[in-house]
Amino acid sequence: MNGNDIMQAMTNISDRYIAECAEQKRPKRYLSPVFYGSLAAAAVIAVGVMLAVPKLADSHTAVVQTTSHAPVRQKDDDSIMMQNDIAKEDIAAATDTAYVPLSVKVYTAQNSEPVALTEEPVTIKGDFNPLLSSSKGLGIELAITSQSRFTLKTDGGHFLSWDSQSGAVTNYGQTYSAAGTTIFWTLSSSSPEWDTPVTITIFDENGSPLSEIHITGDESTHTFTAVLQDTKK
Amino acid sequence: MEDEAIIKLFFSRSERAVAELAEKYQKLCMKVAVNILGNMQDAEECVNDAYLGVWNTVPPQKPENLTAFLCKIVRNLSLKRCTYNTAEKRKGNYGVCIEELDECLAASDTVESSFDSEELSKLLDRFLEGLDKTNRFLFVKRYWFADSYEALSRSTGMKEQAIRTRLSRIRAGLKKFLAEQEVFA
Numbered sequence: 093m094n095g096n097d098i099m100q101a102m103t104n105i106s107d108r109y110i111a112e113c114a115e116q117k118r119p120k121r122y123l124s125p126v127f128y129g130s131l132a133a134a135a136v137i138a139v140g141v142m143l144a145v146p147k148l149a150d151s152h153t154a155v156v157q158t159t160s161h162a163p164v165r166q167k168d169d170d171s172i173m174m175q176n177d178i179a180k181e182d183i184a185a186a187t188d189t190a191y192v193p194l195s196v197k198v199y200t201a202q203n204s205e206p207v208a209l210t211e212e213p214v215t216i217k218g219d220f221n222p223l224l225s226s227s228k229g230l231g232i233e234l235a236i237t238s239q240s241r242f243t244l245k246t247d248g249g250h251f252l253s254w255d256s257q258s259g260a261v262t263n264y265g266q267t268y269s270a271a272g273t274t275i276f277w278t279l280s281s282s283s284p285e286w287d288t289p290v291t292i293t294i295f296d297e298n299g300s301p302l303s304e305i306h307i308t309g310d311e312s313t314h315t316f317t318a319v320l321q322d323t324k325k
Numbered sequence: 326m327e328d329e330a331i332i333k334l335f336f337s338r339s340e341r342a343v344a345e346l347a348e349k350y351q352k353l354c355m356k357v358a359v360n361i362l363g364n365m366q367d368a369e370e371c372v373n374d375a376y377l378g379v380w381n382t383v384p385p386q387k388p389e390n391l392t393a394f395l396c397k398i399v400r401n402l403s404l405k406r407c408t409y410n411t412a413e414k415r416k417g418n419y420g421v422c423i424e425e426l427d428e429c430l431a432a433s434d435t436v437e438s439s440f441d442s443e444e445l446s447k448l449l450d451r452f453l454e455g456l457d458k459t460n461r462f463l464f465v466k467r468y469w470f471a472d473s474y475e476a477l478s479r480s481t482g483m484k485e486q487a488i489r490t491r492l493s494r495i496r497a498g499l500k501k502f503l504a505e506q507e508v509f510a
Contacts, residue, residue: 095426099419101445102469103400107393109453113465114353114392260457 248290328391360471
């Protein structure tokens with residue numbers, strides 16, 4: 093036996109490993125540990141500055157800069173609530189539509205660009221197939237305009253995060269609560285019915301439902317359809 | 326066109342089937358063949374033979390994964406052509422890949438030569454399953470697709486030396502794995 097025998101045997105490895113490489117058009121760029129170190133350092137400095145600035149201020153007031161109003165001075169105690177209220181008004185005024193508490197984008201972890209969800213069904217084509225172990229999950233990207241934290245609950249599958257470098261996957265179960273804005277979701281191996289609609293509900297920090305994401309997949313066409321429904325309407 | 330639709334064309338024996346297959350997979354197939362053969366003309370012949378192979382085998386076969394199915398045929402044909410063309414003289418990345426994988430085995434006289442190729446493929450599957458995604462990507466790209474280090478560097482953004490180091494460690498891991506599985510006599 094020699095290296096040639098191994099090369100010959102490589103021909104018949106599992107199809108999924110071949111497809112994984114053949115279909116991966118743009119692998120995630122490898123970033124060195126130095127980059128991550130720099131990023132972590134920058135984050136620590138940013139947090140430090142955020143914590144230090146209020147303490148250095150002369151008065152117990154905060155300045156809120158809005159897009160369409162002049163800066164407004166207000167008391168610290170209710171600054172968050174006030175900021176949120178003003179932000180809501182500004183967004184409503186700027187768009188001349190009802191206030192939307194958050195925007196949601198979804199994408200497949202492997203190769204599709206994030207797509208903003210609306211109340212019209214959006215069909216997205218991607219390599220995401222919950223039945224394949226190479227598909228880590230459906231990415232859900234939240235841009236929350238008023239909430240610092242949120243909770244996601246799903247009636248099917250589970251939430252997970254994964255490290256693209258090491259491939260390590262963390263399973264968060266059916267409830268995910270954090271201040272982060274990106275999380276992955278996938279069906280569990282015990283419930284692989286991809287064509288059964290799944291509802292993911294987004295709750296604000298007070299536990300009130302904000303919106304629901306309804307997802308339905310079509311295994312044969314490798315597509316999924318997602319809809320965002322505002323539960324407050 | 327979706328793979329499913331292309332397969333349907335093959336099943337209906339439509340002449341469009343091969344054209345659609347070529348349109349979708351020509352670039353990928355040529356890459357696999359050129360990496361192994363290092364020769365455009367031979368690669369084109371192998372890829373065309375592979376299309377004919379798909380025409381002859383589908384139906385009755387219905388590939389679950391058309392990409393992998395086609396690439397395997399291209400690879401097999403390219404390996405055969407490579408052996409025929411070069412005999413002793415090795416060309417392209419393929420020859421270098423073999424030399425690298427030789428490291429994974431003990432001296433040839435101590436290695437069981439009749440080890441079943443199919444069984445070895447299954448062991449390789451198990452070994453690949455244990456690798457993280459990046460390492461598996463590098464290993465399969467290098468030793469299945471016979472990509473050059475330069476191409477791997479372009480597609481991953483990693484430095485060539487870093488890729489060489491990683492692959493060297495993976496090969497060492499493979500050697501250990503094969504020894505544990507008693508592939509060596």
